[in-house]
Amino acid sequence: MIARVLADLGTLLLPPGCYLCGARIAMDPPTHLCVPCLGRLRPPPGPVCARCGAPILPGAVPPGAGDSRPGQASTCPECDTWGATLIRVRAAVRMTSEARRLVAGVKYRGWEGLAGVMAERMERVLVGLALPDAPVLVPVPTTRARARARGYNQAERLAHHLGIRRGWPVRDLLVRKGEGPSQVGLPPRYRLSNVNSAFAVTSHRGPGPCSGPVLLVDDVLTTGATLSAASTALSAAGVERVFALTFARAIPGLDDPPS
Numbered sequence: 001m002i003a004r005v006l007a008d009l010g011t012l013l014l015p016p017g018c019y020l021c022g023a024r025i026a027m028d029p030p031t032h033l034c035v036p037c038l039g040r041l042r043p044p045p046g047p048v049c050a051r052c053g054a055p056i057l058p059g060a061v062p063p064g065a066g067d068s069r070p071g072q073a074s075t076c077p078e079c080d081t082w083g084a085t086l087i088r089v090r091a092a093v094r095m096t097s098e099a100r101r102l103v104a105g106v107k108y109r110g111w112e113g114l115a116g117v118m119a120e121r122m123e124r125v126l127v128g129l130a131l132p133d134a135p136v137l138v139p140v141p142t143t144r145a146r147a148r149a150r151g152y153n154q155a156e157r158l159a160h161h162l163g164i165r166r167g168w169p170v171r172d173l174l175v176r177k178g179e180g181p182s183q184v185g186l187p188p189r190y191r192l193s194n195v196n197s198a199f200a201v202t203s204h205r206g207p208g209p210c211s212g213p214v215l216l217v218d219d220v221l222t223t224g225a226t227l228s229a230a231s232t233a234l235s236a237a238g239v240e241r242v243f244a245l246t247f248a249r250a251i252p253g254l255d256d257p258p259s
Helices: 002-013 035-039 097-108 114-124 144-150 154-166 188-195 225-236
Strands: 086-094 136-139 174-176 199-201 214-221 242-249
Touching (some): 086 114, 086 225, 097 114, 097 154, 097 242, 114 154, 114 242, 136 154, 154 214, 174 225, 199 225, 214 225
Parallel strands (some): 086 242, 136 214, 214 242
Antiparallel strands (some): 174 199
16 A cells, blocks of 8 residues: 555656656556657767777777776777776766756756666666676765755666666765865866865775675766766775766767757
8 A cells, every 4th residue: 555655656746748758658667758758868879989988989089099908098088087997987878958858857856766767778788888797886976965955866866776677786885075066067177176086985885895896877977077086986995996887978069959
């Protein structure tokens, strides 16, 4: 009975229509998006950098791009400033207008139920990460103030649903220090300095050491500054292999303009 009441309440909060276009859709199981809108969630175009997954645009990347071997700098301009601990990164979709609205819905409008749909898309690109072992999922933390305002951390919700789908543990290994400005809207040259030293490993890391790979989970990849800073904090705590997975990726020149 309790489960039924909660399900009915969820239907009231998240109506049985496509979040993006309003079309009526089946809600058992709940999908929240119609088939045409799901089809407009497109992966980043190939070929891509083997390390960061950035599309290799004509004339933009020199030969040898995407060397993802730990300890060696990549020649890809998208990831050549990242620390060596961050081995590979992938995103499920590029920043189309549909993807932008999904991210905004989860992050700012309380549409938490969409996180499951987004995690399903993220699961599809796991093969590109070539994970050596089953990882520990670590959501990129937001500030306490933003978590209170939203009622949750959207990255944690994505990690939660991905963990359920794969049977992988989720651990909040990271905390965000201070209440610095959001990365949204910052020019690329300021993003790295804004999050430099922004993360720390929690004093209570949970049961057992984190000896296997860590998979950072976040909603959007823009320059990779946040993921790089988070991997640096994990590296300082003894984590040797960090991978990352996001729902969307901003690709200059290919993104749909904000509506």
